[in-house]
Amino acid sequence: MQIQIGDEVRDMTDDELAQHETDAKAERDKVKAETAKAKAKQAVLDRLGITADEAALLLG
Amino acid sequence: MGANAQTTVPLFVANTVLTAATQNISAATGVPVFATTVTRDAAFGGSNKVLAEGQLCYLESTDVVQYYTGSAWATVGPATASGLVYITGATFTTQSTVSMAASTFTATYKNYIVYLDITSVSAQLQVSVRVNNAGTPRTAASYFWGTGVMNTAGAFSGTGSGSSSTPQIVGADGTRGYHGQINVFDPTNASSYTEVTAAGNGNISGTNGAIFGGYFYNAAEANDGLTFVTSTGTMTGFYRVYGLSES
Numbered sequence: 629m630q631i632q633i634g635d636e637v638r639d640m641t642d643d644e645l646a647q648h649e650t651d652a653k654a655e656r657d658k659v660k661a662e663t664a665k666a667k668a669k670q671a672v673l674d675r676l677g678i679t680a681d682e683a684a685l686l687l688g
Numbered sequence: 689m690g691a692n693a694q695t696t697v698p699l700f701v702a703n704t705v706l707t708a709a710t711q712n713i714s715a716a717t718g719v720p721v722f723a724t725t726v727t728r729d730a731a732f733g734g735s736n737k738v739l740a741e742g743q744l745c746y747l748e749s750t751d752v753v754q755y756y757t758g759s760a761w762a763t764v765g766p767a768t769a770s771g772l773v774y775i776t777g778a779t780f781t782t783q784s785t786v787s788m789a790a791s792t793f794t795a796t797y798k799n800y801i802v803y804l805d806i807t808s809v810s811a812q813l814q815v816s817v818r819v820n821n822a823g824t825p826r827t828a829a830s831y832f833w834g835t836g837v838m839n840t841a842g843a844f845s846g847t848g849s850g851s852s853s854t855p856q857i858v859g860a861d862g863t864r865g866y867h868g869q870i871n872v873f874d875p876t877n878a879s880s881y882t883e884v885t886a887a888g889n890g891n892i893s894g895t896n897g898a899i900f901g902g903y904f905y906n907a908a909e910a911n912d913g914l915t916f917v918t919s920t921g922t923m924t925g926f927y928r929v930y931g932l933s934e935s
Binding site for chain 2: 629630631632633634635637640647648650651652654655662
């Protein structure tokens with residue numbers, strides 16, 4: 629894995645690589661949480677039998 | 689004091705003997721050359737030439753040409769940089785982390801503008817814009833950030849966090865990339881938070897449109913650059929950094 633600093637491109641140091649992996653895991657967790665939230669939202673809409681736009685109209 | 693520098697501007701009166709040395713003072717330079725403003729001011733008046741409007745000089749100490757208005761010295765040139773002053777830039781190709789070199793931001797300018805142009809990405813992605821401290825990106829969960837994207841229907845959706853290490857205020861996809869301007873406010877002030885805002889066209893979490901974002905890093909410290917980190921995949925493009933002159 630590489631990093632660019634200014635014009636220089638080099639391999640990441642161990643610390644930089646560890647941070648990169650931490651960031652990647654945080655992003656995976658974030659996407660997972662967002663997906664779960666979207667699924668839960670859709671499940672509620674399905675139970676109510678309305679679309680997201682219709683729900684927005686009700687709440688607007 | 690250089691070879692051309694002089695300490696007097698001779699005044700000739702009737703019967704004054706013109707020596708080679710005296711002649712060479714003006715003939716060699718055309719415009720009188722002084723080491724400093726002090727020697728310049730001492731060279732006129734008294735038995736020397738009276739300082740009057742239209743007088744020219746060159747100052748070795750600051751490398752400028754000046755003229756006398758009749759009441760003060762004014763600088764002819766070279767003109768000092770003003771407005772947006774280009775500092776640095778870089779082009780990157782298929783990188784996931786792009787960082788500015790240490791000391792990109794200095795006390796020379798209070799505020800900075802960064803133009804970030806991501807021309808292609810490997811997949812839709814967000815970009816965290818971190819502040820650098822002594823050349824190293826801050827990765828603590830101390831970014832208080834928010835980002836919104838307005839699509840072509842005018843619908844606005846946003847996201848953000850009050851304690852995050854990934855201030856994702858930029859986003860791009862393979863079709864649009866990202867083309868925006870990032871403002872950095874007083875980053876080298878050690879007693880204030882670094883504040884950053886971004887506005888551009890791109891893609892956030894799959895929505896194309898106009899993107900507005902901003903954050904502050906929750907620590908009073910001097911920061912000297914930015915680091916761009918993709919949420920996934922790589923990006924290709926370039927950035928340009930400008931300092932805002934105070935005049």
